[in-house]
Amino acid sequence: MIFSNAELDANYCRLGFVPDGLNMKLKVGRVELVAIQNPLRGIAVFFTSVRPDVATQYEITLPVLCSPELIAGMIYVNFAQNFREDAAECKRYFQALSIPLFQ
Numbered sequence: 001m002i003f004s005n006a007e008l009d010a011n012y013c014r015l016g017f018v019p020d021g022l023n024m025k026l027k028v029g030r031v032e033l034v035a036i037q038n039p040l041r042g043i044a045v046f047f048t049s050v051r052p053d054v055a056t057q058y059e060i061t062l063p064v065l066c067s068p069e070l071i072a073g074m075i076y077v078n079f080a081q082n083f084r085e086d087a088a089e090c091k092r093y094f095q096a097l098s099i100p101l102f103q
Contacts, residue, residue, distance in 0.1 A: 003037045004064070014068045015075075016097065028093050029086030033075065037064070045075065049083060056082065072099045 002019050003009050009024075012035055017024035023036040034046040041061050048057045062074060072094045079090040094101055 003043070004039075008037075008043075008064060011066065011068045011071060014097070015072055015099065016093070028075075028079070029083070029089040031079065031083050031086055031090075047078060047082070049086075058082070069100055069102075072097075073102045076101050 001009055002022065002024055003012070012024050015026065017026045017033070017035055020034075023034050026033045026035075030051060031047055031049045034048070036044050036046075038044050038061070042064050043062045043066075044059050045062060046057065046059045049055070060074060060078060062071060066074075076087070076090050076094060080087040083090075091101060
């Protein structure tokens with residue numbers, strides 16, 4: 001178990017995150033996501049993308065009690081805003097998992 005409870009682990013695993021040490025990782029397109037639990041702030045999700053012309057890294061913080069649909073929606077919104085080239089691939093990825101995204 002990576003996070004504080006098994007349900008939380010299951011929510012992120014349902015989205016395709018895999019355990020990696022003390023965090024969980026997922027790669028969609030050219031963007032790597034790392035989720036780690038912060039006992040004071042919830043779940044921090046780091047987005048990292050390195051391309052020939054630009055390198056980007058930033059984080060968002062999600063509440064611990066989030067459904068997989070909300071987590072996927074927040075990830076997709078950040079893709080649409082910051083990684084426009086990979087947004088369509090992100091949307092297809094979550095649709096293939098049968099995770100509905102809010103519009």
